[in-house]
Amino acid sequence: MLLQLRFDSKTVKEPIISRVAIKTGVPINILKADVGARKGEIIVEIPDDKSKEIESLFLEMGVEVHEITKSIARNDDCVHCGLCISICPTEVFQLNSEMMVEIKSEKCIHCGACVKVCPTMALYFPI
Amino acid sequence: MKTIEEINEKIKDGSVCVVTAKEMKEIVSELGPEKAAKEVDVVTTGTFGAMCSTGVFINFGHSDPPIKFRKAWLNDVEAYTGLAAVDIFLGATKPSETRENYGGAHVIEELVFGKEVELRAIGFGTDCYPRKEIETIISLEDVNQAIMVNPRNAYQRYRAATNSSDRLLRTYMGTLLPNYGNVTFAGTGEISPMNNDPEFRTIGVGTRIFLCGAKGYIIGEGTQHSPPFGTLMVKGNLKEMKSEFLKACYFPGYAPSIFLGIGIPIPVLDAEIARSTAVRDWEIKTTIVDFGVPRRDRPVVREVTYAELKSGKVEINGEEVRVSPLSSFYMAEKVMKELKKMIEKGEFLLSLPVERLKSKEVFKPMKQKEIRIVREFMTKAVTIGENSNIEDAAMLMINKNVNHLPVVDEEGSLKGIITSWDIAKAVTKGAKKVKEVMTREVITVFPEEPIAIAISKLEKYDISALPVIDAKRRVIGIVTSETISRMLEV
Numbered sequence: 001m002l003l004q005l006r007f008d009s010k011t012v013k014e015p016i017i018s019r020v021a022i023k024t025g026v027p028i029n030i031l032k033a034d035v036g037a038r039k040g041e042i043i044v045e046i047p048d049d050k051s052k053e054i055e056s057l058f059l060e061m062g063v064e065v066h067e068i069t070k071s072i073a074r075n076d077d078c079v080h081c082g083l084c085i086s087i088c089p090t091e092v093f094q095l096n097s098e099m100m101v102e103i104k105s106e107k108c109i110h111c112g113a114c115v116k117v118c119p120t121m122a123l124y125f126p127i
Numbered sequence: 128m129k130t131i132e133e134i135n136e137k138i139k140d141g142s143v144c145v146v147t148a149k150e151m152k153e154i155v156s157e158l159g160p161e162k163a164a165k166e167v168d169v170v171t172t173g174t175f176g177a178m179c180s181t182g183v184f185i186n187f188g189h190s191d192p193p194i195k196f197r198k199a200w201l202n203d204v205e206a207y208t209g210l211a212a213v214d215i216f217l218g219a220t221k222p223s224e225t226r227e228n229y230g231g232a233h234v235i236e237e238l239v240f241g242k243e244v245e246l247r248a249i250g251f252g253t254d255c256y257p258r259k260e261i262e263t264i265i266s267l268e269d270v271n272q273a274i275m276v277n278p279r280n281a282y283q284r285y286r287a288a289t290n291s292s293d294r295l296l297r298t299y300m301g302t303l304l305p306n307y308g309n310v311t312f313a314g315t316g317e318i319s320p321m322n323n324d325p326e327f328r329t330i331g332v333g334t335r336i337f338l339c340g341a342k343g344y345i346i347g348e349g350t351q352h353s354p355p356f357g358t359l360m361v362k363g364n365l366k367e368m369k370s371e372f373l374k375a376c377y378f379p380g381y382a383p384s385i386f387l388g389i390g391i392p393i394p395v396l397d398a399e400i401a402r403s404t405a406v407r408d409w410e411i412k413t414t415i416v417d418f419g420v421p422r423r424d425r426p427v428v429r430e431v432t433y434a435e436l437k438s439g440k441v442e443i444n445g446e447e448v449r450v451s452p453l454s455s456f457y458m459a460e461k462v463m464k465e466l467k468k469m470i471e472k473g474e475f476l477l478s479l480p481v482e483r484l485k486s487k488e489v490f491k492p493m494k495q496k497e498i499r500i501v502r503e504f505m506t507k508a509v510t511i512g513e514n515s516n517i518e519d520a521a522m523l524m525i526n527k528n529v530n531h532l533p534v535v536d537e538e539g540s541l542k543g544i545i546t547s548w549d550i551a552k553a554v555t556k557g558a559k560k561v562k563e564v565m566t567r568e569v570i571t572v573f574p575e576e577p578i579a580i581a582i583s584k585l586e587k588y589d590i591s592a593l594p595v596i597d598a599k600r601r602v603i604g605i606v607t608s609e610t611i612s613r614m615l616e617v
Contacts, residue, residue, distance in 0.1 A: 077374070079175070079374050079376075079386050079455045079457075079458055080455045080456075080457040080458060081176075081177075081386070081452060081453055081454060081455045082451050082452040082453075082455070082456075083301045083302075083311065083451045083452070083453055084451070085439065085449065085450075085451045085452075086304075086308075086309035086310065086311065086448075086449035086450055086451035087301075087302060087304070087309065087451065091449075095439070095452075095456070098457060099455075099456035099457040099460065100457045101457075116302070116379060117301060117302040117379065119177065119301070119376035119377060119378055119384070119386075120374055120375075120376045120377075120386075121228065121377065
């Protein structure tokens, strides 16, 4: 499962992810981190069966937690050019037999690289 | 042997045999070109890609009192007005003056979609055209003519792009990841119009084509036409176009552009044409060039076929690199099928060119005034070793009256750079050695690079000097913004 963690000016200074990892013994995979002096946003991958335990620990430590259930999506502006294919680090996009761009969304790590390069601005993260 | 007239008769009586270029490959490999030429009358080819050299002539009719446009904008995108009073040319890549990621392409798309756009213009105020400004809302229905005229479309093939530099590049070929991180390519290869008629026997001036859902015409060779990198100049009525076959886009860091669907029917007059419409991707060669070198003649990384590019992976320097198309094969196929349907229904007759396109043409570079290179602006670099003391560096700067010291090893290879600002930092930090405060990621230039490249690097990285290095990274000089501005002023 993917979690979006939001840190405020206090929590951003604490080694919270390490604490949670040590306390639970669960390895936490950081997929994307945007951490500044006053706030931070980190996307982590955790095992599904430990998600409740880990989520409540983060909450206890003052971190805002959102489960990411929806991954990259596209609107009708897509013309199936395929520019996104080689940009995606995890090969989410592929051309199918009809030469349409197919999205394997379970591989998406929310890096957002494709959103920035799509020439028709057809890609987005649903909220 | 068949004639165009015979094929057109068949189109009219509904007995015509039309296949797409994709289907034709199979037919020729099965029947051979002779038999295929007897069976098949028309092959539809197609492409659907971003074509920057696209625009629309619009005539708005006269206002009362009338105006001669001095400047005109559609949705804040400026159009060319150096024509008659109310004629304009709106180019696809012209960016909006007020909206991000929006440009001429988007205005064209909105017009085809049936939307209204804002026309704003200022006039000269002449005796015959007294009005000085106008603001109104127009749609495609309101204007007299809206004729798409594109100086360069439907590239036969195109150079694929990659990036050797350590910086992400945002180009008209899409985003190119650093260190050969990806390859992008344009064109549809074996189904692309000109690859199916490389001698231009049927594709020429006057050939009726499918342009974004409308019937259009080839009006000549396109700009930069240089077979086998051939191009077409085309026209078509914007009012008849279908929004499905035209899509505005935006390449971050470059400009707006527009995806166009272009289909060209190739009459199968004889076995020779049948053979040329059987061309396969592995026979169509192009090169992968390096956009990491910001020069006109970008270095060729390797030769490649469209089959390799379409496979999604190519090898560069022994490593597998992922490939992205920029043209939509899905939409290109839709174009071929739509054109096929139009011909089968008797709605689209073929025409022979009234003049053939040149099959040989050279694409010349721009004639420039003398290009000045870095070597002319280079001064001797005062260098220092990385283990030297800060005091020595400071002393050297004062004695030699310089602000930058490239830091080198025993062989004279560049290791870093230290500036007078770094010295100040060293004092506050209490650093002793040059290597403690020097900048290690040094921006450099080569002596034979145009000075314009050095200037753009200075601006881009907001720095005031660049060490000039040779291929072995040995420091051979330095260019400073001071020297450049002094020399360019004279």
